[in-house]
Amino acid sequence: MSYYDIDSILTDAQKLPCTFELEVPGLGILEGNAGEDIKAGTRIDLPLWLGEMLSIGARLGTSRLVTLDMPEALSERVMNALKADPRTLDLRALAPHFYNLSERILELFEEEEMVDVLGDAFKKRAADIADHAHNSRGAVGGGVDFLRGLDETERQLFRVAHDRAKDMRIWTGEAKRK
Template sequence: MSYPEASPSTPQLFSTLKKDNYFDLDDIIVCQEKVTCTFQSTVHRLGYIDPGSNKEDIQEDAKMELPYWLAKALCTRKRKIVSIEYPNVYRSSYLQILAADANVVDLHKWGPSYYRLGEKLFNFEHDESRPLAEGLLQAFISRFRKVMDSSQNAQYQDTYQLTEKLDEIERKIFKSTRQNVEDFERWQVGKSNQLSTSEAILSHRKRKHTDDNVS
């Protein structure tokens, strides 16, 4: 097998990668994830946003957990009302755990969409963005083998144990591979061209004639 030279990635591609997708439900869910923000200036009359304070204004240096979509709007190059911190699981201590052995990590616990939120964090300028980019890529690569093997070899058993620790993207890959392999196995034993009665019909009970109905 040969690996032809990949075309170098271009700046345009980066921007399309980072854009939020308006019509993608998964993307909308990821945008709800909370990011810790520190306010850089006083914001008047919005104190009610912070449930922990009863002041009228948001003070400078106030810390607050804001959803990603709000943080993104407040922290741009032109207008820096807040500065953001990466969530714990994207900081160097957690990245070290990933680097040590990504296979044993329960990524679903770290964040159901660990990779996707990670990708989104590159919209913010942050000192730790470089190690994060490396960490995410390495983690995905080293976990891929496990995803591939378990999805191709799992028998018709409960796959919950296998997918429990996978991130949403890995689960999606697992699920579609699983379906594909099952379809192939069904074809191999000659079951795919047999028609079967639908569950709904099988479990449907005929109405019985009762004496009341007959009359």
């Protein structure tokens, strides 16, 4: 992760459900109540970077301020859908940077099964992405809906595969250079 990587910055801004373990005086602004206190047990969606920082006490052995909860984009319902057929999910609707978010969440939670599900889903979706990228008619015709459901990592993969396929057609003389 680079300091200047816009995808990392946008991933860190993704909202994550957090439950406050302690009462925090005067921090009610986080839930829209300026000057109020946040009560213990209050659940608030916070940016990933902030939730991670507030939960750091658990890793240091002290009492933590918040407990991080699994985001909706990685819920059990989504994992079951990915197991069934990952190609049918609109990952962009779940989280524009779905795989980057997954990577960050898996650094915080120990979910071995989730690692396997996400790896298998990426492999299956990557095969479809390669098919669409190499088929010039598929990318133009029915590809708009397909491209709309890809997260940013998959869109970058599509661009690279599409450009390499185009370069190969030019090299073999099947297409003209513009």
